[in-house]
Amino acid sequence: MSSFEPFAMALRLSGVTLPQRELDTALRQLSVRYEPEDADDSFYAQIDVPVANPVRAILELAERSGPTLAAMLEDRRIGKAVLDIAFDYPAEGEAMSARLPAHAAAAIAGYGIDIEISVYLTDVEDDEDA
Numbered sequence: 001m002s003s004f005e006p007f008a009m010a011l012r013l014s015g016v017t018l019p020q021r022e023l024d025t026a027l028r029q030l031s032v033r034y035e036p037e038d039a040d041d042s043f044y045a046q047i048d049v050p051v052a053n054p055v056r057a058i059l060e061l062a063e064r065s066g067p068t069l070a071a072m073l074e075d076r077r078i079g080k081a082v083l084d085i086a087f088d089y090p091a092e093g094e095a096m097s098a099r100l101p102a103h104a105a106a107a108i109a110g111y112g113i114d115i116e117i118s119v120y121l122t123d124v125e126d127d128e129d130a
Helices: 020-027 054-074 102-109 124-129
Strands: 008-016 033-036 043-049 080-090 114-122
Touching: 008 054, 020 043, 020 054, 043 054, 054 080, 054 102, 102 114
Parallel strands: 080 114
Antiparallel strands: 008 043, 008 080, 033 043
8 A cells, every 4th residue: 555545643632731611622533432441530542534635635624623632632631643544455455555644744733643563463455235
């Protein structure tokens, strides 16, 4: 795989110290998960990012929510922000690669958001039979 074609992307926020409604309003995004963490008054939130045009989605995420996320990371209303980009690795595959364009990586990283690549072993034949 040489093109940038993840099957899923999610912005994962840990150490969130503000209520879900306030988080969603501030980020201009709806969180799909919001649940307590081990620490008191600390929450995990997840925002799904569309993958139909993943580079555009990353750029839009950075434009819409980047400055607010950077401010929340700075004043510790959020402990950590990670953009998780998930790819599938076919069971019969020998190797895979994907290139995240520099301008998309810079757009996210410039706001203090880490990028995590997740790779999942899949069986293409099972997917085709379904």
